[in-house]
Amino acid sequence: MKTLLAAALLLAPVAATAQSAVVIPAASPNVLRAGTPVALRLIEGLTTKEKIARINDRVRLEVAEAVTVNGAVIIPVGSPAIGELTDVRNKGMWGKSGRIVGRVLSVNANGRTIRLSGTFDSKGGSGTAGAVAVSAVVFAPAGFFMTGKSAEMPAGTMLRGFVEEDVPFALARASAPVAAPMLVAR
Template identity: 50%
Template sequence: MAFNSSIALVALLQAAAVQPVAPVAAVAPAPAHATIISPAGPSVLRAGAEVPLRMSETINSNNKALREGHRIRMEVASDVLLGGKVVIPAGSPVTAEITEVRRKGMWGKSGRIEARVLSTRVGDRLIRLSGTFDDKGVTGTAGVVTAIALVPVAGFFVTGTSAQILAGSGVKAFLDEDLQIQ
């Protein structure tokens, strides 16, 4: 019986050796799964580029005219360059908007101002910017505790400080869109 299985095996091997082998075709490489984005060309300033700003006016949380939605004047602090060319010149007007105002109050509550940068104007073009900035006054907690220890009702009259952002203060903003430069 072992002899028959050996003969069958030899016959099978001879039959396999006689069959012609098909030539192997060259296989193209699989397409890449990730798309490679080329770097920004010399004529595109990409979104996210930093734009240094400077406050043109002082804002204070105790100013009764300061409310949410109030527009603030700012300006570009230094030239924004692309390949040695000025894209956004220093001094370009910038608009920002107050998003929250909290006045100082009793029991040591401090003032707070929050704002966001909206846009700048270069010639006749409006360029979208993004970024936020804020300031918070100092709480009067220590004064409240001391006042309550001496005269319990006196803590009611102790307040924190107002939030204030002075003219000339620096603020960072970022481009919110790609700028195609000619």
């Protein structure tokens, strides 16, 4: 009976210690940090002419400059990215100019979707504010026929997004160089 009690006393602290242990995963030394800028380029132009652009339209983008961490390319040039239009206003009467507002959503890099944040916008110039003011005083109906300019963002327009959350990554091991086939002269 004495040995049974001694064994229980010896095991009790071990059991209590084992239950209170917490396993913490080691942090990856390779992390693409939140807030890292990503240079993007519009693949297709956007415009409010002829009421083409609409709220919630998806915008196709691509990465314009590689994003690297410690010399490793994490997001290569040309990786596809997606944005979304959040506000569209077409040009209107009395010199009201058009406007396009959007946000950057994500980029697909090496088969992985990385969430991005950031906004972009374009506003067409009115260029008729003085004329509209004069027309309104002299001849009010003339302002009705004066319209502002459409908002435009041509293909190739540079935009900026930001990585939204820390993204851990593993570096691929470099494989042994493959021997090039030997060419024999005839």
